[in-house]
Amino acid sequence: MDTIVGIINYIVFFAITAGTYGILSLGLNIQWGYTGLFNIGIAGFYAVGAYTAALVSGPPPGAWDGRIFGGFELPFLVGLLAAAVVCGIVALLVGIPTLRLRADYLAIATIGIAETIRLVLKNESWLTNGVWGLQQIPSPLYDPIRAGVTRFLGGHPDLPPWLHDLIFKSYNWFYLLLVLGILFILYLIMQRLVRSPWGRAVKAIREDEDAAAMSGKNTFSFKIQALVLGAMIMGIGGSLYAHYARFISPASFKPLYGTFLVWVMLVLGGSGNNKGAILGSFVVWGIWAGTDFLTGYFPFTATQAASLRIIIIAVLLEVILLWRPQGLLQREKRPPTILKKKA
């Protein structure tokens, strides 16, 4: 029974993480899948979202803290919205100098901003407490739920131990519902959006920017909007991570790895398809977690195993690009034009 409880708890943990990645993947889908914007600074936006939420909803600086600012203990939803807004502003600042240029410039600029954000998090202790990070970020409704659970378990002392253990951890069930609920709401919003005139406009830009510009669309403005919107969604993902992990530090946001996983998720699931984006995040997170078990069976050191897992994901990406560039779920209707020959 213990192993089953362990497995169930692991699945809950797994689904919370995969769901959070699903949100990032949805955010990237609006940028890349629908508009064709190559953002490889996802980790940066994710980090900004997490830190913003932690500063807005977390406790004020303690005695041990290098901070002199932040920690307003505002409600969870306020922090979530603040995370979205701040990410949107960062995206705006990156987009303005780069979105009139070729895609390569946006790519370089987004990786640059992600790296710069990491440096700021590390060095600006007055705001971020430097490498020590932010601690004791409250999980929403944690205390009432735990109180209820304790009261319930106190009233039922004769429960079998495994059930006792499951119920004891039921806060995670609540958090899972919260993450999946937000994921689902975002999915519904995105689905409506991509079918709206706005969605048709950004898709037209993805297909052929010059043609879209010639038909009188302000492509720059649409691209900025898509970049900002996607970044806001990533910020929401970041805030959900902060409230679940309860502790964040610059080391949680290694610039390329997080970004890379999200890209593989979207590309594997099928860019330009919101269901694909979510499917991909669960599949790739499954593979990622699976390789953790797998490498455990070989006589590798921990760092070797970690490297091997990244190599596997990198190979997976190349395999998809070579043999199934459309991903698991194809785009709705029109064929992917990124596969068209360049003139």
Added chain:
Amino acid sequence: MQILSRIPQLLIYGVISGSILSLGGIGVSLTYSILGFANFAHGDFMALGAYIALGLFTLTAGLGIPSTPLGPLSFGFGFILSFILAMGLTALTVVLIDRFLFKRLRHTSSIILMMSSIGVALGLRNVLQFFWGPQPHYYIEKIQLAIVIPGVGVRIKPDQVFIIIAAIVSVGLVHYFLQHTKMGKAMRATADNMALARVTGINTERVILWTWVIGAALAATAGILAGIENKFITPELGWQMLLSIFASVVLGGLGNPYGAILGGMIIGLSEEVSTAFISTGYKPAVAFIIMIIMLLIKPTGLLGKRR
């Protein structure tokens, strides 16, 4: 005034790091101009070169090839031999990566190639990490005394003079190749207009091959020189410089190898001089901000005009 007195010394450091950035940047620029994509794996080609040289150096030492330091330098013949062989082996590896991967994706789009290069970057870095681990490996154990240049009072080590000379020689060779050899001219022609190059009878696949060979050999050079300067290497060596390299290339004009050299020098100097005023940790951010300012003023860069 304390700050200002440090500047001459920082300028020397800037020239050294600028030399390394320029060599990395030439490769990024050549690949961009011929194949049309920003190669995110270039930093890891640098690390690959540095590790291949390390492996070969261990091998030459094992074979009894002398490595007594040459003159004032802290390394000897065995190291220089490994250096040169590593350039070749890095080029070979990169050509194989092109054959099996980039070549097959060339008919898609530049963004797909860019995405693929990110996969290569992470894959390669972790292959290095798998075999050598994340910890630093020492290139040179010996501590070298700096020479004080009389009058200005700045210090420079013989190894650092070697780095600057190696960079000047490499840049000179690249310049000779591009301006005075048939393949170099064909490379510039292909960068101008690939379709016209084919119509003219230029074997563009050969041009692409040469682009990779030169870019990779220079990447290996940059990686090894960075190893000499830092005295140690890690698998992250190239990645840590990639952002500054991209900034150099964009500053000089994406796709123009001469721009990459100019941009590399400017970025190298600015990064080092900035440490007199702000935290050393912000070096990559300095490069990034210079790049963004350039994009706002003139997106084609200092020397660029195309695209």
Added chain:
Amino acid sequence: MSLLTGEGIHSGYGDMEVLHDVSFRIEEKEIISIIGPNGAGKSTLLKTIFGLLKPTKGSVTFKENSITGLAPDRIVRLGMAYVPQVENVFPSLTAQENLEMGAFIRKDDFSDRLEEVYELFPLLKERRRQRVGKMSGGERQMVAMGRALMLDPELLMLDEPSAALAPKLAEMIFERITAINETGVSILIVEQNAKESLKLADRGYVLASGQNRFEDTGENLLANEEIGQLYLGG
């Protein structure tokens, strides 16, 4: 046997077919002119002949070899050269480097040929060290034609060589085309400037909406009233 023949060519870009069943032939030493309105598919035809586009149907034969779908760098080796309508020079190379590129596949010394091309376009010799990107339209056109002539081709295909040139320069270019033809090179020329090109052509084709509409000698086409009204501006 004709030097170059095309039979029943269908070709286009992606899903869009531009040429629907086009046929033509060129005899040795002939000048052939292809005229037609904007968007008729003239450039598309030349790109298809030269392997930049693959025909979906039909065949192209050069000196009795099928070159249908052959890559451009292979076609060059058979003795055919092509000057595209736009972007037909390497702007960051000097004039002389452009010409050297024209001889890329030659392994031997080509300095004699270079001198011959300079004789044809003396201006280029003066400007040989200048970057072509800084040159005027007429000079660029000379560089482009010179580049194509470096391999001493048997057939030269020119896509609108006089487009956007001042009348005097255009006249000069036409004069050079005749001179090149007199050295034994067959010429396939596509022109907006239909009257001028038909004057020097042995035969001409009229292409409209991706199909050949007329084929006759240059003189007859010029005299044809219907063509005159439709394509030669009355």
